[in-house]
Each structure stands twice: as C-alpha cells, then as structure tokens.
Amino acid sequence: MSFRKSLGAAIVFSFAAAMAQSGATITRTFLVGLGSTETAQIAVVNLAPAPSSGPVASCAGSIGFFNAAGTAIGTATVFTLGTGQAASARLPFTSAGASGVRAVIRGVVTFTRTSGSGVTCTPAATLDTFDSSTGVTVHRYAGEEAISPDM
Numbered sequence: 001m002s003f004r005k006s007l008g009a010a011i012v013f014s015f016a017a018a019m020a021q022s023g024a025t026i027t028r029t030f031l032v033g034l035g036s037t038e039t040a041q042i043a044v045v046n047l048a049p050a051p052s053s054g055p056v057a058s059c060a061g062s063i064g065f066f067n068a069a070g071t072a073i074g075t076a077t078v079f080t081l082g083t084g085q086a087a088s089a090r091l092p093f094t095s096a097g098a099s100g101v102r103a104v105i106r107g108v109v110t111f112t113r114t115s116g117s118g119v120t121c122t123p124a125a126t127l128d129t130f131d132s133s134t135g136v137t138v139h140r141y142a143g144e145e146a147i148s149p150d151m
Contacts, residue, residue, distance in 0.1 A: 025112050027109070027110045028125050030141055031105075031107075032107070032139070032141075034098075034104075035102055035129075036100075037133065038130065039129070039130055040091045041130065042088060042107045042125060042126070044059070044079065044125045046086075046122060049120075050083045055120075056119070057121065057122075058121060059111050059121035060080045061123075062076040063076060063079070064089075064107070064108050065096075065106070065107050067096065068106075070106075081123075109125045127142075
C-alpha cells in the first residue's frame with residue numbers, strides 16, 4: 001500500500017479524553033478520514049481487574065459516529081462491560097452518507113458510571129480503519145484511562 005493511500009485513509013486523527021465536571025463521564029473522540037473502500041470500527045474494553053470484594057467492575061456507555069457537520073450517523077451502540085468484556089461498532093463508508101471518495105467522520109465513545117458507587121471502570125478504546133473487502137487494517141488509534149472508584 002502506498003504512503004499516499006495510507007495517508008488518505010486517515011489524514012486527521014484526534015484523541016481527546018475529558019472528565020466532565022460531575023466526575024461521572026469520560027468521552028473519547030476519534031476524528032478520521034474514511035476512504036470509499038474502508039470501514040471504521042471502534043472497540044471498547046473494560047480492563048479493570050475483578051475485585052476480591054465489593055462492587056463488581058463495570059463500564060457503561062455508548063459508541064456513536066458523526067459526519068463532518070456534526071450530525072449523528074445511525075444509532076449509537078449502547079454497552080455495559082464487566083471485567084475483560086468488550087463491545088464494538090462499525091461504520092462502513094457506504095453508510096456514512098458521504099458523496100465522493102472520502103469523508104471525515106468522528107467516532108465518540110462515552111463511558112458513564114454512578115459517582116461514589118465504588119465501581120471500578122478502566123476503559124480502553126481503539127478506532128481502526130480497514131479495507132472493507134479484505135479486512136486488512138489500514139490504521140489503529142488507541143488509548144486508555146482509569147476512572148477512580150472514589151468519584
């Protein structure tokens with residue numbers, strides 16, 4: 001695969017993690033260019049260890065995709081993840097509602113939990129773009145952040 005095609009697959013990437021003032025929400029944003037032959041997939045996992053006592057580790061949230069105008073594409077995927085569990089959502093270019101051979105999309109993952117519950121959530125999220133025909137990964141973007149059980 002040429003450098004130009006690789007660059008064209010994901011020219012812009014943004015990864016932002018921000019704790020809301022209430023302390024109960026983390027949002028991750030992935031901004032990526034998606035080529036006409038590609039699919040974007042966001043995967044999330046709860047990396048929190050199983051506690052020996054107390055509340056079971058749990059992450060709840062959603063995965064959504066938005067176009068360059070900020071309009072939601074389709075319906076968000078809602079999840080609740082115990083220790084080691086994962087969820088994902090895909091967006092093929094053909095479902096992005098774009099014209100032409102390229103579209104800028106934004107993937108958003110939101111994790112929430114009840115403040116002061118003592119429930120541990122250690123989320124990690126990745127965004128992959130891959131060739132829709134062959135399944136070959138073009139790009140991967142990743143990150144993780146722990147949510148303190150004291151929140």
